[in-house]
Amino acid sequence: MIFTETEREYLKTLALGRLATIGPAGAPQNHPVTYFVNDDGTIDIGGPALSRSQKYRNIQADxxxxxxxxxxxxxxxxxxxxxxxxxxxRGDVxxxxxxxxxxxxxxxxxxRIHPRRVVAWNLDGPGANNRDV
Incomplete structure (x- = not known):
């Protein structure tokens, strides 16, 4: 299981996240996105004209x-x-x-993000829950 039940419910209650990708010069680029959690724990992100966006090109390159x-x-x-x-x-896309x-x-x-690491804070109680998945 990739997410705890609390993490899954939390993700379902919010619709906006920030996707960080690696830009052409190697610097991070952050983008607000709408996301959807799939039953298998992967996460889908879409958008208008997504294939023409910088984040899409960044993901294709890295x-x-x-x-x-x-x-x-x-x-x-x-x-x-x-x-x-x-x-x-964090994961491979x-x-x-x-x-x-x-x-x-x-x-x-x-x-589609295939999670490899999850870092959650103050969801399943005080503090952080960091783990590789």
């Missing part, structure tokens, strides 16, 4: 990426009254052509 989904809880969830919580998913777009207005192009 298929490593990181997706961060986080928010601020309404009540303290971490040590010292911290309200920040979230999850970072493949480009796919879906039969149908993930959402209306999206192209059929999809990037």
């Amino acid at each position: 298929p490593r990426a990181s997706l961060v989904v986080d928010d601020t809880a309404s009540e303290p969830v971490g040590p010292g009254g911290q309200r920040g919580r979230g999850i970072e998913i 493949e480009v796919l052509l879906a039969d149908v777009p993930l959402l209306d207005g999206f192209s059929n192009d999809v990037v």
Whole structure:
């Protein structure tokens, strides 16, 4: 299992994450994205004209990426009254052509993250839960 039940539920409650890819000069590039968690633990990302985007070209050149989904809880969830919580998913990414777009207005192009490392904080209790998957 890639995600704990709490992590999976957390990911399902939010729709916006930030995808970091490696740009042509080797520097990270961060992009806001909509994501979908699949039953097998992979994560699909789409968008309008995705194949024409820099993030798509970055992934084709170097298929490593990181997706961060986080928010601020309404009540303290971490040590010292911290309200920040979230999850970072690092992995290898493949480009796919879906039969149908993930959402209306999206192209059929999809990037799929295959998680290799999960770093979660203040989701399954105070502190961090870091692991290779």
